[in-house]
Amino acid sequence: MDREESRKIVEALLFVSDKPVSIETLTDVVKNIEPAEVRSIIEELNTEYASSGRSFQIKEIAGGFQMLTDPVYSRWISALYKKGPDKLSGPSLETLAIIAYKQPITRSDIEAIRGVNVDGVLHTLEERKFIKTKGRLDAPGRPILYGTTGEFLQHFGLRSLEELPKLKEFQESDLDFVREKNRADVVDTSTGRLHIQEAPLPAGAPPQAEEAPPQAPEPQQQESAAPQPEPVAAESDPNKENVNGPEELTKEN
Numbered sequence: 001m002d003r004e005e006s007r008k009i010v011e012a013l014l015f016v017s018d019k020p021v022s023i024e025t026l027t028d029v030v031k032n033i034e035p036a037e038v039r040s041i042i043e044e045l046n047t048e049y050a051s052s053g054r055s056f057q058i059k060e061i062a063g064g065f066q067m068l069t070d071p072v073y074s075r076w077i078s079a080l081y082k083k084g085p086d087k088l089s090g091p092s093l094e095t096l097a098i099i100a101y102k103q104p105i106t107r108s109d110i111e112a113i114r115g116v117n118v119d120g121v122l123h124t125l126e127e128r129k130f131i132k133t134k135g136r137l138d139a140p141g142r143p144i145l146y147g148t149t150g151e152f153l154q155h156f157g158l159r160s161l162e163e164l165p166k167l168k169e170f171q172e173s174d175l176d177f178v179r180e181k182n183r184a185d186v187v188d189t190s191t192g193r194l195h196i197q198e199a200p201l202p203a204g205a206p207p208q209a210e211e212a213p214p215q216a217p218e219p220q221q222q223e224s225a226a227p228q229p230e231p232v233a234a235e236s237d238p239n240k241e242n243v244n245g246p247e248e249l250t251k252e253n
């Protein structure tokens with residue numbers, strides 16, 4: 001079998017598959033082809049798709065390769081299948097993130113981090129096949145351990161868990177960006193003024209220190225006091241009556 005024929009077979013297999021196909025599976029099906037050659041064929045196909053402006057490409061996710069459409073066209077694809085956006089709720093995403101980074105992890109440990117009951121959320125994630133049980137902890141009661149699945153990697157477009165963002169890459173400035181993005185502008189109907197209402201921080205985020213109120217400037221100490229005017233004696237008016245009475249008048253004369 002020549003390379004051109006192998007190239008067409010690999011493309012056909014990836015085209016009809018609804019899930020990632022590993023290189024091992026492709027070599028078993030195609031026969032007489034090395035894993036390095038399969039990867040080289042996939043790179044050639046992607047180069048051809050990009051140069052011709054195709055609406056799809058081959059992505060390496062969840063330990064295999066899958067032909068995926070460009071996210072730009074998701075609106076029309078959703079309309080074709082009459083399917084709404086496939087989104088997870090906030091609590092589900094928080095719980096899934098905890099499991100992804102801390103797996104294997106027990107339900108009680110998840111609740112200790114989130115501070116709420118997670119029975120319903122775990123059930124939802126198991127139904128979506130994003131998590132599964134990975135044995136039991138060797139402790140009293142032998143609680144169930146949870147971990148992520150291949151569907152989790154496939155849904156988020158990850159080749160492996162090593163592609164998860166490192167926790168140390170997140171800083172407090174990222175929380176400021178989230179707060180700025182999610183803040184709500186509220187109009188006071190009584191005054192007509194616009195007030196900015198900050199959105200709450202994500203669960204587990206460190207509280208920010210409150211800004212100190214502005215201090216009034218201290219008055220500068222004057223070097224010397226301003227000179228006080230000296231009292232001026234009132235001039236006597238000869239035409240003005242003497243208010244002291246006739247006795248005082250006799251003394252003056």
